Amino acid sequence: MVTESLKEYLKTMYILKKQNGHIRVTDVAEKMNCSKPSVNKAINNLKLEGLLSYESYGTIELTENGENLAKKLLEAYDIVYLFLKEVLGLEEEDAKIDAEKIKSAISDETANKLARYVHKALGLTNLNCNYDINQEKCRSCIKRTSNKKGRNDDES
Amino acid sequence: MVTESLKEYLKTMYILKKQNGHIRVTDVAEKMNCSKPSVNKAINNLKLEGLLSYESYGTIELTENGENLAKKLLEAYDIVYLFLKEVLGLEEEDAKIDAEKIKSAISDETANKLARYVHKALGLTNLNCNYDINQEKCRSCIKRTSNKKGRNDDES
DNA sequence: TTAATTTGTTAGCTTAGGTTAACATTATAT
DNA sequence: ATATAATGTTAACCTAAGCTAACAAATTAA
Numbered sequence A, B: 001m002v003t004e005s006l007k008e009y010l011k012t013m014y015i016l017k018k019q020n021g022h023i024r025v026t027d028v029a030e031k032m033n034c035s036k037p038s039v040n041k042a043i044n045n046l047k048l049e050g051l052l053s054y055e056s057y058g059t060i061e062l063t064e065n066g067e068n069l070a071k072k073l074l075e076a077y078d079i080v081y082l083f084l085k086e087v088l089g090l091e092e093e094d095a096k097i098d099a100e101k102i103k104s105a106i107s108d109e110t111a112n113k114l115a116r117y118v119h120k121a122l123g124l125t126n127l128n129c130n131y132d133i134n135q136e137k138c139r140s141c142i143k144r145t146s147n148k149k150g151r152n153d154d155e156s
Numbered sequence C: 001t002t003a004a005t006t007t008g009t010t011a012g013c014t015t016a017g018g019t020t021a022a023c024a025t026t027a028t029a030t
Numbered sequence D: 001a002t003a004t005a006a007t008g009t010t011a012a013c014c015t016a017a018g019c020t021a022a023c024a025a026a027t028t029a030a
Helices: A004-020 A025-032 A036-048 A064-087 A092-105 A108-121 A137-147 B004-020 B025-032 B036-048 B064-087 B092-105 B108-121 B137-146
Strands: none
Touching (some): A004 A025, A004 A036, A004 A064, A004 A092, A025 A036, A064 A092, A064 A108, A092 B092, A092 B108, B004 B025, B004 B036, B004 B064, B025 B036, B064 B108
8 A cells, every 4th residue: 555654755766866866765764854764664665566666785766657656746746835835825835844745635636626726826828737846847837927927818 | 642643533523512412432433434442542642632531431521622623623624625615616525535634734824824815716705704614604604705796805 | 905984674662543352331122 | 120232441453654773785995
């Protein structure tokens, strides 16, 4: 079973892979504020779930399934963060904290509806944007649009 | 420590008290889809936290602290539910499921900002409404206001 | 190239939250 | 009033998630 905790590890690993090109136990432990043995346990469990491949002292690689799940979770984080910060007007730090918690709680359906809503609320047009955490499509598209606000073609 | 799980029990007990006038182990177990021994454990822990008073085979009563916390949690549930259903347009069942999860995840600050936002989004005026789950102030005020929409005095 | 440091693993423990089976108590119906 | 049913409790167990201490492997510096 992929628990909430395991999802956190998975997401962290995905980000580390993008940032550093590799995933190390130590780095995961540091980012997650937990011990290395805890990371080890998570690795074993994620491996059992087919979300990553790993052999002792080897390199950690997310499988296709693992990467897809990580992306999905990160997309949810991103859209919730945007909503809290840009729509509700929370402070950045508060928005991050709550987005982190909310993103694990919501269904795909809710995430999708929220994405759609946030885009409209902020006057954005490109709903096919994927909120890619790395390219930060979503945040940049907000910055882009905030300069020429008012545009808002309705297609829902 | 008042864990998420304990909060669920507390909230359920508060509702049962309002609905039935009393709180019984069996009813809590049924509402929570868990065993009676689990309820027993929760009772002991909530008692340790000073959130309810109880003696074996006696009656369960929330303390003032317990009642206040329960109310706060329920208010959060209500406002999140409203947002999901009325603003995002989720199906009732989906909204309930996600509201249940989200309400435990968000900070007071987020709940307040969301309440404010939902009221504005729906054209409501009485922001001092307390979203009392029992009197359903909030839902009824929506029904009330939806007949004379357009009114919207800004005071944030 | 070997000693020191960093990184990863294992073993054993703790806590929170849940379970079932068995028992105790209280309430109800005859 | 007492047998039956409903309700509440206890004991013993399980799992997930974390921890520390100790050890093993790999990397880096001397």
